[in-house]
Structures are given as C-alpha cells and as structure tokens.
Amino acid sequence: MTTKEKILKEALELFAVKGYDGVSVREIAGAVGVRESALYKHFKNKEDILNNIxxxxxxxxxxxxxxxxxxxxxxxxxxxxxxxxxxxxxxxxxxxxxxxxxxxxxxxxxxxxxxxxxxxxxxxxxxxxxxxxxxxxxxxxxxxxxxxxxxxxxxxxxxxxxxxxxxxxxxxxxxxxxxxxxxxxxxxxxxxxxxxxxxxxxxxxxxxx
The missing domain is CATH 1.10.357 (Tetracycline Repressor; domain 2)
Known part of the structure; x- marks a missing residue:
C-alpha cells in the first residue's frame, strides 16, 4: 500500500468514527505515521482527501x-x-x-x-x-x-x-x-x-x- 493509499484508508476510518469535522489533518498524519507536511505532498487539504476517498x-x-x-x-x-x-x-x-x-x-x-x-x-x-x-x-x-x-x-x-x-x-x-x-x-x-x-x-x- 502506497503512502497516498494509506492516508485515504486511515482518513476514512477516522472520519467514520469521529465525523469529518471532528478529524484534523494532523490527526490523519499521525494515524498514518508521517509528518503533517508530508501529507500535504499528496493532498491540498482535508477536503481534497475526502474528494479522493x-x-x-x-x-x-x-x-x-x-x-x-x-x-x-x-x-x-x-x-x-x-x-x-x-x-x-x-x-x-x-x-x-x-x-x-x-x-x-x-x-x-x-x-x-x-x-x-x-x-x-x-x-x-x-x-x-x-x-x-x-x-x-x-x-x-x-x-x-x-x-x-x-x-x-x-x-x-x-x-x-x-x-x-x-x-x-x-x-x-x-x-x-x-x-x-x-x-x-x-x-x-x-x-x-x-x-x-x-x-x-x-x-x-x-x-x-
């Protein structure tokens, strides 16, 4: 699984539990095990992550x-x-x-x-x-x-x-x-x-x- 795919997987799991507004980009990065700055190499923002999902x-x-x-x-x-x-x-x-x-x-x-x-x-x-x-x-x-x-x-x-x-x-x-x-x-x-x-x-x- 690529880093991008892992970001989408972890983000969906977090969204499903906490809701979209209840999850931050920093939290998604933490679940993936990367820095927040690294996440922005793949996605513009949280809405971009949702759109990709x-x-x-x-x-x-x-x-x-x-x-x-x-x-x-x-x-x-x-x-x-x-x-x-x-x-x-x-x-x-x-x-x-x-x-x-x-x-x-x-x-x-x-x-x-x-x-x-x-x-x-x-x-x-x-x-x-x-x-x-x-x-x-x-x-x-x-x-x-x-x-x-x-x-x-x-x-x-x-x-x-x-x-x-x-x-x-x-x-x-x-x-x-x-x-x-x-x-x-x-x-x-x-x-x-x-x-x-x-x-x-x-x-x-x-x-x-």
Missing part, C-alpha cells in the same frame, strides 16, 4: 458493476443487455450490489459518513445528494429511458420509474444499518421488490392484460 469509492463501485456484468457497465446496447437477463439474475445482481453498499468497508463507510455529516456540512450535503440521492435517480432514469425507448418498459416518466425502483432499496439500506441480523429477511424483500417492479413496468405484462 469519494473518487476511489466510485472506482470501487464501477469495478463491482463490471464484475457483476451490469448492462450499463459492459453493454453498448443497455436495453438489449437487460432483455437478455432473467428476473432471477437481476435479483442476484441487485443483492450483490446491495451488499457492496452495506458491507464493503469503503463503500459502506463513505455512505454512512456522508449521510451523517450532511446535516452539519453543506459541501458534504451536496456530495451525498449527488452520490446517493438525486445523482442515483438521474443515472437510473437514463437506464430506464433506454428501456422505455426499446419497448421493454411501458412509457412513463423515467425519473418516477427510477424513484420507485431506488426508493425501496434506499430504505432497505437504512433497515440493514439498524438490523444487520435481519439480512435474510431483507434479502427476500429486495428480491420481491425487483420482481414486483419488473411486473409493474414490463410491456409484456401490459400486453397480457
């Missing part, structure tokens, strides 16, 4: 999307990619990504950190909104637009479709944070949500009525 988290998430063969990450034809996936495979992918956001030591910690710190730091509030709230809805709306255009889903407001898909999953994140011992029950709920969502918006279901 977020960038690294995005790369981690992108890697997981590729590993799980999510169509947006691996297919030029997004709608075609989803057409080829069975409902059960979609459930499996959704659960794998759910675990990334709730169990991965980097992704889970940054999610909880931004969620907690948004109330006391307007800059972090914007990052949280872009990373885990409105930004997610905007990105998913693009996917659903492709599915609507291709005739996979019936024609509806794609932002509303995205909100109805992501909203329950976001709620399940919070439930998992409070009740990790209920993992199996939460997994069943996630699977049923994905199935019900597909039935609700599928053009096939619409044509069968």
């Amino acid at each position: 977020i960038d690294a988290t995005k790369e981690r998430i992108a890697g997981a999307y590729i590993e799980n063969q999510v169509p947006e990450a691996v297919e030029p034809d997004v709608a075609g990619g989803y057409r080829r996936l069975t409902t059960e495979k979609l459930c499996e992918i959704s659960w794998n990504l759910f675990q990334l956001y709730t169990k991965d030591p980097v992704v889970s910690n940054i999610r909880k950190l931004l969620m907690r710190e948004q109330f006391s730091n307007s800059i972090i509030a914007k990052k949280y909104n872009q990373f885990f709230l409105n930004g997610v809805v905007e990105r998913q709306a693009q996917t659903f637009a492709a599915l609507v255009e291709d005739g996979v889903f019936r024609k509806e407001d794609t932002k509303i479709i995205a909100l109805q898909f992501y909203g329950p999953i976001f709620l399940l994140f919070q439930r998992y944070d409070c009740e990790p011992e209920q993992e199996e029950a939460i997994k069943r709920m996630l699977y049923e949500h994905v199935r019900a969502f597909g039935r609700n918006y599928s053009r096939k279901e619409e044509q069968a009525l």
Whole structure:
C-alpha cells in the first residue's frame, strides 16, 4: 500500500468514527505515521482527501458493476443487455450490489459518513445528494429511458420509474444499518421488490392484460 493509499484508508476510518469535522489533518498524519507536511505532498487539504476517498469509492463501485456484468457497465446496447437477463439474475445482481453498499468497508463507510455529516456540512450535503440521492435517480432514469425507448418498459416518466425502483432499496439500506441480523429477511424483500417492479413496468405484462 502506497503512502497516498494509506492516508485515504486511515482518513476514512477516522472520519467514520469521529465525523469529518471532528478529524484534523494532523490527526490523519499521525494515524498514518508521517509528518503533517508530508501529507500535504499528496493532498491540498482535508477536503481534497475526502474528494479522493469519494473518487476511489466510485472506482470501487464501477469495478463491482463490471464484475457483476451490469448492462450499463459492459453493454453498448443497455436495453438489449437487460432483455437478455432473467428476473432471477437481476435479483442476484441487485443483492450483490446491495451488499457492496452495506458491507464493503469503503463503500459502506463513505455512505454512512456522508449521510451523517450532511446535516452539519453543506459541501458534504451536496456530495451525498449527488452520490446517493438525486445523482442515483438521474443515472437510473437514463437506464430506464433506454428501456422505455426499446419497448421493454411501458412509457412513463423515467425519473418516477427510477424513484420507485431506488426508493425501496434506499430504505432497505437504512433497515440493514439498524438490523444487520435481519439480512435474510431483507434479502427476500429486495428480491420481491425487483420482481414486483419488473411486473409493474414490463410491456409484456401490459400486453397480457
């Protein structure tokens, strides 16, 4: 692990325990075992450290999307990619990504950190909104637009479709944070949500009525 990587690791662990505002650059340097001046060779300030943690988290998430063969990450034809996936495979992918956001030591910690710190730091509030709230809805709306255009889903407001898909999953994140011992029950709920969502918006279901 390089010094830069160690700085990011130690900073995230400190932020997760003490909060962003409760940690100083000097404290991060001490946890890494370097002088404060040495830390500034790698990062401009504490916000730069946080931004780099977020960038690294995005790369981690992108890697997981590729590993799980999510169509947006691996297919030029997004709608075609989803057409080829069975409902059960979609459930499996959704659960794998759910675990990334709730169990991965980097992704889970940054999610909880931004969620907690948004109330006391307007800059972090914007990052949280872009990373885990409105930004997610905007990105998913693009996917659903492709599915609507291709005739996979019936024609509806794609932002509303995205909100109805992501909203329950976001709620399940919070439930998992409070009740990790209920993992199996939460997994069943996630699977049923994905199935019900597909039935609700599928053009096939619409044509069968």
